[in-house]
Amino acid sequence: MNANRAPHIALKVDVDTLRGTLEGTPALLELFARHDIFATVLFSLGPDHTGRAIKRAFRPGFFAKVQRTSVVEHYGLRTLLYGTLLPGPDIGRRGAAVMRETRARGHEVGIHTWDHTLWQDNVSKKDAAWTAQQMQLAYDRFLEIFASAPSTHGAAGWQMNAAALKVLDRWQLAYASDGRARSAAEGAYRISLDGAAPLACIQMPTTLPTLDELIGVDGMDAAGASARLLEITAQFRRDHVFTLHTELEGAKLKPAFETLLLGWIKQGFRLGTMREQYQTLDAALLPVRRFDYGSVPGRSGELMLAGATIA
Numbered sequence: 514m515n516a517n518r519a520p521h522i523a524l525k526v527d528v529d530t531l532r533g534t535l536e537g538t539p540a541l542l543e544l545f546a547r548h549d550i551f552a553t554v555l556f557s558l559g560p561d562h563t564g565r566a567i568k569r570a571f572r573p574g575f576f577a578k579v580q581r582t583s584v585v586e587h588y589g590l591r592t593l594l595y596g597t598l599l600p601g602p603d604i605g606r607r608g609a610a611v612m613r614e615t616r617a618r619g620h621e622v623g624i625h626t627w628d629h630t631l632w633q634d635n636v637s638k639k640d641a642a643w644t645a646q647q648m649q650l651a652y653d654r655f656l657e658i659f660a661s662a663p664s665t666h667g668a669a670g671w672q673m674n675a676a677a678l679k680v681l682d683r684w685q686l687a688y689a690s691d692g693r694a695r696s697a698a699e700g701a702y703r704i705s706l707d708g709a710a711p712l713a714c715i716q717m718p719t720t721l722p723t724l725d726e727l728i729g730v731d732g733m734d735a736a737g738a739s740a741r742l743l744e745i746t747a748q749f750r751r752d753h754v755f756t757l758h759t760e761l762e763g764a765k766l767k768p769a770f771e772t773l774l775l776g777w778i779k780q781g782f783r784l785g786t787m788r789e790q791y792q793t794l795d796a797a798l799l800p801v802r803r804f805d806y807g808s809v810p811g812r813s814g815e816l817m818l819a820g821a822t823i824a
């Protein structure tokens with residue numbers, strides 16, 4: 514990073530559900546417009562099967578998370594029944610107008626996933642054919658909605674596999690944000706699978722914790738979580754990728770998120786899209802890291818983590 518340039522925080526907005534598309538996205542667009550901010554918004558383009566995520570209730574860590582963040586309060590009962598007692602609605606069909614409006618307002622748009630629940634629960638153990646088929650469904654729907662190819666991808670639940678990373682190269686994406694950094698001191702990297710030559714698509718991992726990962730830790734409320742994030746960015750004055758969700762920051766966490774945005778502006782950060790930040794990167798100078806999985810505080814299960822540096 515150029516020492517003379519103000520550090521940049523890319524705002525990566527994940528949209529997981531139909532409700533998050535139809536209600537949370539417009540709420541965030543209104544907030545961004547008020548502050549003249551542009552973000553990267555990644556859409557779930559196929560069926561909303563959030564209800565099936567209830568199966569996660571039987572996994573360790575889920576009950577603690579429900580207690581801390583009140584899943585029903587944030588997602589709504591209806592969403593929690595999609596794919597179980599109610600059929601899963603097609604987000605790409607029902608939400609196409611909101612998606613196009615997002616791009617029309619100047620935000621970068623990209624692919625989050627086809628079926629969030631299916632991807633998040635399965636991709637780490639599925640083969641290349643299954644993976645490519647799921648990704649193709651999302652790609653085709655994106656083309657149908659936007660009449661142009663996506664510029665970027667950010668995996669649902671930060672879940673990827675090696676085959677999925679290769680698909681990003683076949684799509685000729687220059688950059689993606691599929692996983693997490695190990696700390697706020699790390700940033701973009703190129704990824705090597707099994708020690709092979711690095712893939713072309715640069716990984717710009719999420720470098721900061723999400724608000725919902727911090728809420729409830731040491732009794733922190735939403736305002737406390739915003740304050741904690743501002744402490745982290747005061748300490749690590751460098752480029753970051755921050756992930757938020759329309760279901761959360763576009764709803765109950767909106768006041769805390771607005772406080773956070775204003776705090777970052779006061780700290781001298783520029784806020785914007787992944788594309789803006791990508792354009793300041795020099796691929797030849799980035800570390801090459803292995804593909805790895807691991808856990809992050811405040812989130813259950815394992816996800817894609819920046820692996821050991823090999824070059």
Ligand SMILES: [Zn+2]
Nearest residue numbers: 527529669670
């Ligand atoms: Zn997601």
